[in-house]
Amino acid sequence: xxxxxxxxxxYEATPVFEHMGASAYKPGLQTTIALxxxxxxxxxxxPTIHVAGTNGKGSxxxxxxSILMETGMKVGLYTSPHLRDFSERIRVNGQPVxxxxxxxxxxxxxxxxxxxxxxxxxxxxxxxxxxxxxKYFEIQKVDVAVIEVxxxxxxxxxxxxxxxxxxxxxxSIDHTQFLGNTLAAIAAEKAGIIKPNVPVVxxxxxxxxxxxxxxxxxxxxxxxxxxEQCSSHLLERVDFELxxxxxxxxxxxxxxxxxxxxxxxxxxxxxxxxxSENTGLMGRWQVLRHAPLVICDTGHNxxxxxxxxxxxxxxxxxxxxxxxxxxxxxxxxxxxxxxxKNGTYYFTKANNHRAIPEHxxxxxxxxxxxxxxxxxxxxxxxxxxxxxxxxDDFIFIGxxxxxxxxxxx
Numbered sequence: 001x002x003x004x005x006x007x008x009x010x011y012e013a014t015p016v017f018e019h020m021g022a023s024a025y026k027p028g029l030q031t032t033i034a035l036x037x038x039x040x041x042x043x044x045x046x047p048t049i050h051v052a053g054t055n056g057k058g059s060x061x062x063x064x065x066s067i068l069m070e071t072g073m074k075v076g077l078y079t080s081p082h083l084r085d086f087s088e089r090i091r092v093n094g095q096p097v098x099x100x101x102x103x104x105x106x107x108x109x110x111x112x113x114x115x116x117x118x119x120x121x122x123x124x125x126x127x128x129x130x131x132x133x134x135k136y137f138e139i140q141k142v143d144v145a146v147i148e149v150x151x152x153x154x155x156x157x158x159x160x161x162x163x164x165x166x167x168x169x170x171x172s173i174d175h176t177q178f179l180g181n182t183l184a185a186i187a188a189e190k191a192g193i194i195k196p197n198v199p200v201v202x203x204x205x206x207x208x209x210x211x212x213x214x215x216x217x218x219x220x221x222x223x224x225x226x227x228e229q230c231s232s233h234l235l236e237r238v239d240f241e242l243x244x245x246x247x248x249x250x251x252x253x254x255x256x257x258x259x260x261x262x263x264x265x266x267x268x269x270x271x272x273x274x275x276s277e278n279t280g281l282m283g284r285w286q287v288l289r290h291a292p293l294v295i296c297d298t299g300h301n302x303x304x305x306x307x308x309x310x311x312x313x314x315x316x317x318x319x320x321x322x323x324x325x326x327x328x329x330x331x332x333x334x335x336x337x338x339x340x341k342n343g344t345y346y347f348t349k350a351n352n353h354r355a356i357p358e359h360x361x362x363x364x365x366x367x368x369x370x371x372x373x374x375x376x377x378x379x380x381x382x383x384x385x386x387x388x389x390x391x392d393d394f395i396f397i398g399x400x401x402x403x404x405x406x407x408x409x
Contacts, residue, residue, distance in 0.1 A: 003099035006106035007086055013115075014125040031123050032157035035131040038112070042131075042138035043145070046076070048161045049257075052149040052190045053169025053203060055303045056250045059242055059275075059284055060169055060203075061148040063254045066278040067263055067271030068144055069093055076137035076145030078158075080126070083282050083298075083405040090133040092140045094279045097133075105132050126150050127157045152179050154192020166193050166222070167257050168213070169250065170204040172303030173331070183208040191216040199223040199260060203253035227256040234259075234268055241275045244285035244297060246307035283404045285311075291391040293317070296408070298401040300326065302334045308398070309338040317394035319344060321385045323378065323407075324399040325361055327354040332361070335399070336368050344388075345372025348381035350402030378406035 036043070051061045058079050065077040075093055082088040087096035109128065113120050123131075130150070137145045147163070149156045171187045179189045187209035194200050194216050202213050202224065217224040232255050240251045251272070258268045275281050283298040293315070299308045312320065320343035326332045327350070339345075347362040349355035358374040358381075365372060375381035378397070385395050397407050 001103045001107035003103045006103040009106055009110070010086070010125055010129065014123060014128055028155055029157060029160055031121055032127050032130065032160055034121055035123060035127060036134070036160055039131055039135050040138075042134040043147075043161045045138045046142050047144045048163040049144065049146045049165050049167065049261075050149065050158065050161060050163040050193050051146065051167045051169070052153040052156075052193050053167070054172040054186070054190075055299070055301065056169035056203065056246065056253070057148050057167075058298075059247060059250050059281070060167060060254055060257070061146045062279040062281040063240075063242070063250070063272055063275050064167075064257060065091075065094075065146045066275045067254070067258050067268050068146070069278050070267035070271040070274075071263060073143040074141065076133070076140065076142040077279060078130070078133040078137075078145065079148040080129075080150055081401055081405070083401070083408050086129075088280065089129065090136055091280065092137070092142060094277075096280070097136055101136060101139075102132070105135065124157075130157045149190075149193065152192070153190040155189070156193075159193055162195050163198060165257060165261060166195065166198055166200040167253065168193070168200065168202050169253055170303070171206065171209045172301065184212055187212040188216075194220050194222050196220045197222060199225065201225045201227055201253060201257045201260065203227045204249055225256060225260060227253040230256040230259075232256070232259055234265060238269055238272050240272045242281075242284050244299075244307065245311045246299070246304065247284070282408060283401070292321075292386070292389040292393040292395055294386075294395045294397070296397040296404045298404045299398060300330060300400045302331045302338075305335045305338050309340060312394075312396050313340040313342070315394045318390055318392040319394075321346065321389060321393055321395045322372075323348060323381045323385055323395065323397040323403070324365075325349045325358065325378070325381075325403045326356055326399045327352060327402065328356050329354065330400075332356065332364060336365055336370065339365075339368075339370060341369055343370070343372075344385075345370050346381035346385045347372055347374045348376070348378050348403070350378060350400055350406050352400075352402045355400070355402065378403055382407060 068075045077091040090097040179186045288294040323346045325348045362374040
């Protein structure tokens with residue numbers, strides 16, 4: 001089997017949340033456990049760190065992996081979604097999984113599992129790729145693996161692991177159709193990754209989420225640590241490579257977690273300064289060019305845009321230009337209420353079944369006093385913004401991970 005055939009199978013033969021949305025979501029761990037048993041419970045052969053949260057879990061996962069790499073360890077990293085190629089989801093010491101491994105894994109799975117009505121199991125895309133990652137890390141003999149939760153926590157298929165440390169970055173309103181429509185309900189789902197006697201770091205709390213975390217950790221006899229109370233001197237010393245305003249809270253969470261793991265201070269400093277170089281992280285307030293300044297960011301929900309919008313508006317420039325689109329399960333009206341009114345907008349849609357059509361985005365935006373035109377592709381929207389810009393303009397591209405993925409592709 002070729003890599004392209006394996007990827008086609010993963011996207012066409014298994015339900016994919018990124019493409020299908022709610023219909024692809026499979027709560028529960030039964031299928032994952034069955035797969036895990038077939039593949040020899042691979043995640044039990046190395047220590048893990050488990051990272052959940054509404055926003056920031058990708059940045060925290062990559063940053064911790066970078067720090068661990070600076071100690072000399074061989075580090076696995078499993079994150080989602082990818083921006084350019086599927087292999088970005090599964091990395092060892094920053095290097096994406098080999099295409100040949102993906103192809104062989106899928107080929108062997110089909111041979112064992114069967115197809116159609118004769119298939120033993122009917123895993124989702126994320127269930128199968130999670131087990132693929134766990135097996136790859138075992139084969140690669142990693143010293144540790146950082147595992148990012150896909151969606152929620154309690155019923156997420158990554159939750160079969162028993163980590164050395166659990167991390168919950170923050171809680172905000174997102175994926176309400178699966179996790180609940182209150183902060184407390186969402187916190188309860190995220191708190192599902194807290195395991196008996198396993199320490200947990202909580203990045204941010206609110207009056208609604210604090211008692212949820214306290215009660216869960218007490219019930220699990222899990223030592224709980226609040227990053228908001230971290231007073232490490234490294235907070236001032238560390239030059240964190242990731243510069244989005246929202247990264248200040250992630251920085252505190254990462255340092256709290258790294259110090260709990262008793263990682264060397266030099267490794268923490270070096271790792272946080274070289275996140276992108278070490279792990280291949282993209283799309284977090286990423287500078288793509290200067291004159292005009294072009295920055296993209298994968299912030300895609302109301303919680304993320306509460307930080308992004310003020311940072312965009314604060315940029316010193318002749319003219320702000322924003323390439324913008326979202327997918328249909330996000331609070332587009334809430335996000336649009338935060339968007340700077342002084343920008344010229346290039347409304348667009350990602351190459352994704354869940355993308356809101358560009359003319360719908362534009363209609364909503366015009367009703368909120370935003371000025372701009374609609375473009376059918378991210379490439380056309382970006383190239384138009386670039387062609388209309390002067391050297392002292394600022395172009396921002398975002399609204400969805402998939403908008404950034406199309407841009408970087």
